[in-house]
Amino acid sequence: KDAFELEIEPHSGQPEGVVSAMAFMRDALAGRISRIDGAVIVEGEGAPALAAARTAARLGSPRVLIAAAWPRDRMAGDAETIGKAIFEGVEIADSTMVAGVARKGRALAVRLVPCEAAPAGGGRVVPVPAGPARTLAASMLVRAGLREPDWESLAALSDAALAPTGALAVDPGTSCVGMPGVLAAGEVAPGARSGVAAVASGLAAGRAAAAPGR
Numbered sequence: 001k002d003a004f005e006l007e008i009e010p011h012s013g014q015p016e017g018v019v020s021a022m023a024f025m026r027d028a029l030a031g032r033i034s035r036i037d038g039a040v041i042v043e044g045e046g047a048p049a050l051a052a053a054r055t056a057a058r059l060g061s062p063r064v065l066i067a068a069a070w071p072r073d074r075m076a077g078d079a080e081t082i083g084k085a086i087f088e089g090v091e092i093a094d095s096t097m098v099a100g101v102a103r104k105g106r107a108l109a110v111r112l113v114p115c116e117a118a119p120a121g122g123g124r125v126v127p128v129p130a131g132p133a134r135t136l137a138a139s140m141l142v143r144a145g146l147r148e149p150d151w152e153s154l155a156a157l158s159d160a161a162l163a164p165t166g167a168l169a170v171d172p173g174t175s176c177v178g179m180p181g182v183l184a185a186g187e188v189a190p191g192a193r194s195g196v197a198a199v200a201s202g203l204a205a206g207r208a209a210a211a212p213g214r
Contacts, residue, residue: 020144021143024140037060039061040063041136042065043098046144050090061139
């Protein structure tokens with residue numbers, strides 16, 4: 001059987017200077033970005049955001065700020081990596097979310113708002129705005145936010161059961177969700193709340209789909 005890799009760029013249509021963490025790191029590693037002279041704002045938390053922020057600082061950006069929606073003690077990155085980022089000059093604005101971005105001449109105007117956790121059903125919480133916005137100028141906005149499935153659409157799948165967390169109830173042996181021919185993996189599956197776990201879940205679903213007799 002043929003195998004295909006699909007690379008998804010979720011931030012197309014954004015103003016010039018807004019890129020995903022994947023695209024930013026790819027260009028930096030390939031040498032297509034060799035120096036950054038302006039400020040960089042990184043949206044998100046966890047390994048992708050921290051890696052992008054540290055890379056931007058090493059490329060010369062005079063100010064690198066991570067806008068992390070969760071408080072510092074709930075950020076997905078480990079304490080050691082967060083400490084190294086701060087040592088390298090990265091600022092962390094925790095409990096802060098990006099509310100908008102627009103191109104203003106040669107710079108980006110990025111609107112940041114304080115946020116807090118609010119219940120969203122199924123035992124989940126989501127960040128919501130909780131204060132007045134401020135606008136910062138930046139040469140680049142790197143989006144590295146944690147991915148969230150469309151939970152409302154998942155709940156509308158009448159033939160697919162949901163786990164208590166809101167994720168799809170997936171058979172661990174077959175990756176099936178109770179609908180004929182439909183398998184699930186990644187962030188929509190229970191327990192896959194990190195990149196490593198999501199990839200492992202996808203591999204398991206792929207093996208199940210390719211198994212003889214399916």
